[in-house]
Amino acid sequence: xxxxxxxxxxxxxxxxxxxxxxxxxxxxxxxxxxxxxxxxxxxxxxxxxxxxxxxxxxxxxxxxxxxxxxxxxxxxxxxxxxxxxxxxxxxxxxxxxxxxxxxxxxxxxxxxxxxxxxxxxxxxxxxxxxxxxxxxxxxxxxxxxxxxxxxxxxxxxxxxxxxxxxxxxxxxxxxxxxxxxxxxxxxxxxxxxxxxxxxxxxxxxxxxxxxxxxxxxxxxxxxxxxxxxxxxxxxxxxxx
Numbered sequence: 001x002x003x004x005x006x007x008x009x010x011x012x013x014x015x016x017x018x019x020x021x022x023x024x025x026x027x028x029x030x031x032x033x034x035x036x037x038x039x040x041x042x043x044x045x046x047x048x049x050x051x052x053x054x055x056x057x058x059x060x061x062x063x064x065x066x067x068x069x070x071x072x073x074x075x076x077x078x079x080x081x082x083x084x085x086x087x088x089x090x091x092x093x094x095x096x097x098x099x100x101x102x103x104x105x106x107x108x109x110x111x112x113x114x115x116x117x118x119x120x121x122x123x124x125x126x127x128x129x130x131x132x133x134x135x136x137x138x139x140x141x142x143x144x145x146x147x148x149x150x151x152x153x154x155x156x157x158x159x160x161x162x163x164x165x166x167x168x169x170x171x172x173x174x175x176x177x178x179x180x181x182x183x184x185x186x187x188x189x190x191x192x193x194x195x196x197x198x199x200x201x202x203x204x205x206x207x208x209x210x211x212x213x214x215x216x217x218x219x220x221x222x223x224x225x226x227x228x229x230x231x232x233x234x235x236x237x238x239x240x
Contacts, residue, residue, distance in 0.1 A: 001192055007157075008115050008134045009113050009115070009126070009134060009135045009171055009213075010113030010116070010135075010157075010171060010223040010224070011170060011215045012036065031109050033228050034237065046220070061148055063093060064072045066174045067073040069200045075186075076150075080123050081147055082147060082150060082151040082152075083137070083145065083147060083193055083196060083197075085145055085174060085189075085192070085193070086145040086146060086193075087135065087144070087145065087146050087147070088146075088147055088148075089123055089127075089138075089146040089148050090127070091126040091127060091134035091148035092126070092127050092128060092131070092134070092157075093129075093131040094129035094130075094131075094132070095126060095128075095131060095132060095134035095149075095155070096134060096149045096153050096154060096155045097154040097156070097194060098153055098154075099152060099153050099154045099155060099165075100152055101151065101152045101153070101154070101165075102152075102201060105154070105165040105166060106166060107151070107166060107167065107168060107197075107201045107202055107203070108162065108166055108167075108201070108209060109167035109168075109203070109209055109210075109211060110164050110168050110169075110170060110194050110197055110198070110203065110209065110210045110211070111157065111158055111163065111169045111170070111211055111212070111213055111216060112168060112170055112172070112210065112211065112212050112213065112223075112228070112233075113135055113157065113166045113169060113170065113172060113174050113191075113213045113214075113223050113224065114171070114175070114176050114223040114224040114225060114228070115138070115171050115172065115173060115174070116175055116176065116223070117120070117173070117175075117176075117200050118173055119138060119140040119141070119144075119146075119173040121140060121174065122135075122171050123146060123148070126138070126171075127148075127239050128147050132150055132156060133182040134149060134155055134156060134157060135148065135149070135157040135169035135170060135171040136148065136149045136150075136151060136155050136157070136169050136170065136174075136231060137168070137169070137170045137171065137193060138170075138171040138173070139170060139171070139172045139186055139187065139189055139190045139193070140186070141173045141181065141183045141186050142171050142183070142185050142186070143183075143185035143186055143188065143189030143192055144189070145189060145190075149188070150170055151197075153170050155168075157169035157171075158216045158219070159213075159214065159218065159219045159220075159221065160161065160216050160217055160218050160219065162230055163216050163217070168197055168217055170193060170194065171213060172186060172190060172224065173186065174186070174212060176222060176223050176224060176225025176226075176227060176228075177225065177227060178209070179227035179229070182224075182227065182229070184230060187195050187229070187232060187236055188236055190233070191233055191236030191239075191240050192235040192236075192240045193240075194210060195237045195240035196239075196240075198237070200212075205237055205238055206234075206236070207234065208228065210237065211233070212224050212228065212230075
């Protein structure tokens with residue numbers, strides 16, 4: 001899926017995935033503090049970038065378009081990790097969008113997904129350019145974590161463009177109707193990851209900011225499902 005059809009992961013990524021919407025509630029983009037200040041990436045682009053593709057752009061939009069202008073791409077290191085406890089397994093570049101978060105989009109949500117399948121299924125579909133969706137992380141039942149997309153980039157995981165831009169997605173091996181597939185090791189490992197994300201981006205550790213895919217506005221997904229133990233999970237996050 002492309003820029004205007006943001007994908008959705010979880011609850012069927014292994015073959016029963018339904019297309020996600022591109023609904024916007026607005027407000028995920030961080031406005032300049034004084035209403036006119038151009039972001040640091042826009043400064044690098046320079047005044048000439050105010051005209052791109054034949055159209056005049058709003059100054060606040062320049063900070064979101066730096067990666068489209070030759071010579072200003074943020075340096076990337078192959079396999080670089082945001083979470084030290086993870087293994088790098090790259091998702092297809094068709095399943096995410098280059099960005100410079102949190103400089104261009106505020107990160108204030110963590111979205112919890114369940115893949116409806118195995119860890120290997122999640123890795124396979126997120127590496128498939130035809131899938132149109134992927135999460136930043138995948139957690140295996142034994143607690144092993146794979147990072148597939150950099151946190152500064154926008155993953156197509158929520159089925160809602162605003163939530164894609166403002167959140168980090170964590171996929172979990174398992175099935176929404178099988179509580180036994182959510183192991184203690186997986187809960188604890190995922191909670192440590194979520195706690196680390198919350199610390200780094202100053203995200204409150206509560207259910208307003210740590211949400212299930214089912215809670216994303218406009219979604220038709222049900223994961224992580226009623227078998228996911230939110231009380232247990234949130235306690236692990238708070239204690240991590």
